[in-house]
Structure formats: C-alpha cells, structure tokens
Amino acid sequence: MRPRPLMLAAITRCERHQATSAVTDAIMAAGGWLVDSTQFSNLAMAxxxxxxxxxxxxxxxxVxxxxxxxxxxxxARLATQAAKPREPDTEITAGLNLTFLHDEPDLRQTVPAIPG
Incomplete structure (x- = not known):
C-alpha cells in the first residue's frame, strides 16, 4: 500500500514570488524535488x-x-512524520497549500479569443 502524502498548509505576508522561491529553495536544500505546482491567481499556490x-x-x-x-x-503532522523511525532512504511525498496575505487586487489573466 502506498503511503498517503503529507498535506500541509501555510500562510505568508511575503511577496508571492519571494515566498515561492524560498519554499522551493528549501525543498532543494533539504535534498528533495518539486513534483508539481499550481498557482491560483495571486492568492494561493499548491x-x-x-x-x-x-x-x-x-x-x-x-521555510x-x-x-x-x-x-x-x-x-503537528510534520513533527509526527519526522519522529517516525524509517529506513535510511525513505522519501516523503508532501503537498503544501500556500496562501498569500496582501492588499493587492486579484491577478487577472487575459485569455485570447479562439478564432472560429
């Protein structure tokens, strides 16, 4: 049976590009890698x-x-996972929902019209 991903949530008042870079840099520095990311306007990122x-x-x-x-x-979930005894090469799959707190207006994406 495949282990369930460690689901985490965080908030920040840092500028979103700076916060995203800090999180991904921390992943790389800890020996991990980014699998996927999804941006939800300028309010949140998964x-x-x-x-x-x-x-x-x-x-x-x-972080x-x-x-x-x-x-x-x-x-609490992170502390529980870190305390578990594991094999030396065990990898943890995780997800982080990152919410950005700011006063900026919603980021609008212009979608071009499809001809036809």
Missing amino acids: LRFVLPAEGLTPWAAA AEAGVRLDEDSQ
Whole structure:
C-alpha cells in the first residue's frame, strides 16, 4: 500500500514570488524535488514535492526562517512524520497549500479569443 502524502498548509505576508522561491529553495536544500505546482491567481499556490525523511525538519526550519508560517495542524503532522523511525532512504511525498496575505487586487489573466 502506498503511503498517503503529507498535506500541509501555510500562510505568508511575503511577496508571492519571494515566498515561492524560498519554499522551493528549501525543498532543494533539504535534498528533495518539486513534483508539481499550481498557482491560483495571486492568492494561493499548491505545491507537491518529495523530500528525504531526514530533510523534513531542515525544510520546515528554512521555510519558517523565510517568513512562511505552517498552521498548527501542519506543524503537528510534520513533527509526527519526522519522529517516525524509517529506513535510511525513505522519501516523503508532501503537498503544501500556500496562501498569500496582501492588499493587492486579484491577478487577472487575459485569455485570447479562439478564432472560429
């Protein structure tokens, strides 16, 4: 049976490009990689990534240092996962829903008309 992904949620007041870069840089620094990302206007972003089990705690510390705050449930799930005994090469699949708090207007995407 395949393990369920570790689902996390965070908020930040940092500029969205800066926060996104900080999160992805922390993933890479912890030995992981980004699997997928989806941006929802300039209000939120969903990231899916994989980390080695021993990279969970360093990733969380780097994200917090960058100004991205995990909610209490996510912190508890992360602590539970980090405390589990594992094989040395175990990888953790995770998802992060990142919400951006700001006063900017909604980001509008212009979609060109399809001829025909």
